Amino acid sequence: MTSEAPTIAEYGTWPSTISAERVAAGATPMSSLMLGGADGGDIFWLAGRAAEAGRNTLLRHHGAATDELTPAPFNVRSRVHEYGGGAYAVDGETVYFSHFADNRLHRLDFAGDDDAQPAPVALTAGGKQRFADFVVDRARGRLIGVRELHGEDGHGEPSNTICAIGIADGAETVLAQGADFYSSPRLSPDGRALAWLTWDHPRMPWEGTTLWLAQIQDDGALAAPVRVAGGVDESICQPEWSPNGLLHFVSDRSGWWNLYRLGADRQGAEALCPMEAEFGSPHWTFGNSMYGFRSASEIICTYIDKGVSRLARLLPASGKLEAIANPYEEIRELRVAPGYIAMLAGGPSIPLELARIDFTEEGVEILAQSIAELPDEDNLSIPDNISYPSADGRTSHAFFYAPRNRDVRAPEGSKPPVIVISHGGPTGMTVNTLKLATQYWTSRGFGVLDVNYGGSTGFGRAYRDLLKGQWGIVDVEDCVAGARALVERGLADNDRLIIRGGSAGGLTTLCALTFHDVFKVGASYYGVSDLQGLDDDSHKFESRYTAYLIAPQPQAQALYKERSPINHTDKLARPMIFFQGLDDKVVPPQQSEMMVDALKARGVPVAYVPLEGEGHGFRKGENIVRTLEAELYFYQRIFGLHDPSAAAPIHIDNLKD
Incomplete structure (x- = not known):
């Protein structure tokens, strides 16, 4: 604190230590939070590099260290829908990602504590296709994601589908087609069923989407899909499977994006915690996550109440919602492991940061911040x-x-x-x-x-x-x-x-x-x-x-x-x-x-x-x-x-x- 009398200066002319250079250097975009690694204990996210022409690089927090997995010039970013998102997936010690420069998928095998990481290897051939929002179908040796295929002449609308990509050869197989848009392919825990979302012109996904479910046949193709929720006037987002194989999703059928669950027979949707709050967000980008499962009987979720995010524990059996103490008023992304929560979150005096909350300990562990050097609090x-x-x-x-x-x-x-x-x-x-x-x-x-x-x-x-x-x-x-x-x-x-x-x-x-x-x-x-x-x-x-x-x-x-x-x-x-x-x-x-x-x-x-x-x-x-x-x-x-x-x-x- 300074003891000197403040300078008198007209509004709009005050000298400031927050220079434009400091804004540019200090704000690191953070997005696309994932969990994985050999034992599931690693945390992955994308960081924007303004000094490197804005490229996105993939970071991993492993043990007590953070390392960069994708060296320049790799840019982990998708252009599906132009806004992208969902640009990578983790499977054990392997990452699959979209490289922005050529839209090709690449494979990167990383060692647990080895500083000498191998270089990424291209998985798909170059062309007019773009990929996003993929999951790993390990049993069949493939990725399943959204493919956007553009015409050779660059004119006309591209074709969007759910597509499988062979891990061994990059071969592409269309699994679902016919709708204008696809998102959120999610594989059931036993690998036998796939859920996904579609919508059609002229609707945007926050106006009306449809949730589909299909069994996966022995040859890897999908059986006839069944519509299980959604339609013209209902917006569905973030379908997810619980550890015991129940399909959950967020719907605004009540006027608010609330959490729902299909029954064990995959019929009928039950509202888990009806309230005037938003447990979902509009689908501008792929891969958004606002809830996850600590176990089959416990959901960790964030919801927006009057423009401010809350963090809570939801017990589906009773509908009970218990607040989880934290210092944040925005929780942008949330991922849940059995032992901890990882979040991209911030607040009025807190820049966007990667935070970890352990279920067995009190307090919040800060793993990364978007702003390395903060201004003095009395200047905020x-x-x-x-x-x-x-x-x-x-x-x-x-x-x-x-x-x-x-x-x-x-x-x-x-x-x-x-x-x-x-x-x-x-x-x-x-x-x-x-x-x-x-x-x-x-x-x-x-x-x-x-x-x-x-x-x-x-x-x-x-x-x-x-x-x-x-x-x-x-x-x-x-x-x-x-x-x-x-x-x-x-x-x-x-x-x-x-x-x-x-x-x-x-x-x-x-x-x-x-x-x-x-x-x-x-x-x-x-x-x-x-x-x-x-x-x-x-x-x-x-x-x-x-x-x-x-x-x-x-x-x-x-x-x-x-x-x-x-x-x-x-x-x-x-x-x-x-x-x-x-x-x-x-x-x-x-x-x-x-x-x-x-x-x-x-x-x-x-x-x-x-x-x-x-x-x-x-x-x-x-x-x-x-x-x-x-x-x-x-x-x-x-x-x-x-x-x-x-x-x-x-x-x-x-x-x-």
Whole structure:
């Protein structure tokens, strides 16, 4: 702690020790948690390497040590559905993984304590196929996973199937086909049955999925599959088998994603613990896990209650749910072994970290952290979980981070600029886990309001369905209402309100600036500006998403014109900065470039930062630095807070000195 009097400085200009370089270097993405190894005691996960062009490497915690299994240039990542996930599987001391550069599956045999690990060996031939979400069928010497096969010319929709891949020769055999999408193939403990999920256009998996079950015949093919749950209006996720061979799954048939179990005869689904909480999450990526089995009679689960994660022990026989003490408010992934729990979790003062809870000991063991060096606690902004009234009498939810820096304070009577964040998805959810990127702003004197607008997950299906047919309206209204609520509470400067968002949140940002007069400036990260163009250029997974968010065709055409900001640039008079990956296949660069050109032509201050080698989301450390510094500079210039002697990281068109 310092004993010196704090410096007086205007909000938005505070000097901070949380530099853009520190944000880029300190935040290591962590995902895809797995358990395995020779005795099942090893913990595996993927870590993003921003300094290595954003590649994902596979790490293993073995005994008391952590080692890296996949050296550069291997990038453990799948492109199925473009969003990927489920990129590797562990079988004893063997790992099978998808290499992002060529989409081929590779095999890696690793020794328990031997430092000299063999190199990965390609299992499948190169081609147009991609793989994800695979399980090991050891008895038949094969993997079973989702295959996405693209056409030779790159046109038309790819074909998705459940496919077997021979471990010895890489031979591919289709086991299930005919649906538009597949996920979650799960082999029963005795190896005699396979469960999986399907869904078809125009539904997204959080709208309606079907759970199938089939016996595996002597030749390895599947017998006629039987639908055991789900359909058009029921979303099923995460099917899993208990150790005694009962099929469990998460369903939102009650309006909330709750846990269910099929009977021993594999008929009829029993709700294990009905409650208004979410035991599942939307299928954006493969391999999500929110529950697991300690034994046949005990489930360890995490669920989301009003936007915050809880950890509990569920006893299916009685339906009793017992809380498990832990310090986290977000539990992103959960894996369970008979003796311990492994989690990727975080909280308001805790970055995302890999944690282990032993059933025989108290406390939490931290195995890895996404941020190696944390800021001082008295420099951290701890968010308030707030709710506020929005349009049509609904209540919206958000996390509010007030400006905080122990060494600086603002002049008496002044109020801070506030950045309102509209998350992506839009069927997504923002959480309050410590992020240096947020603290970058709050430590400089900006407030941040991170909004879970209507349509977000974590609050039940009715809240999620508020966005049905209302994208660009409900999400925008809730962001606008949040900004106004902060002004009314004396927490924000009405003349310095900012909105920023990425992907779908970029559309929210653009609509808020185009159709409302609350925000003074905005930032779009690979944001949607043209709904018709989004349909024309979209990939298969999201190619019918707008049927839910806007309307089915042909009714959607008029609404596309009405809600697409690109058609209303005459109404957009607020300065904006755009960031765009030039390799983005989800929201192509022309979406941003059309808006930039329109604003230039109208004389509105605008900046454009295109990034080579980046797709939908930025992974390279140098680009994380570049975008943060450019965004800060842009806001300071617009609000007259800049240092005239400072070097300009970007050019701003139509802005006079």
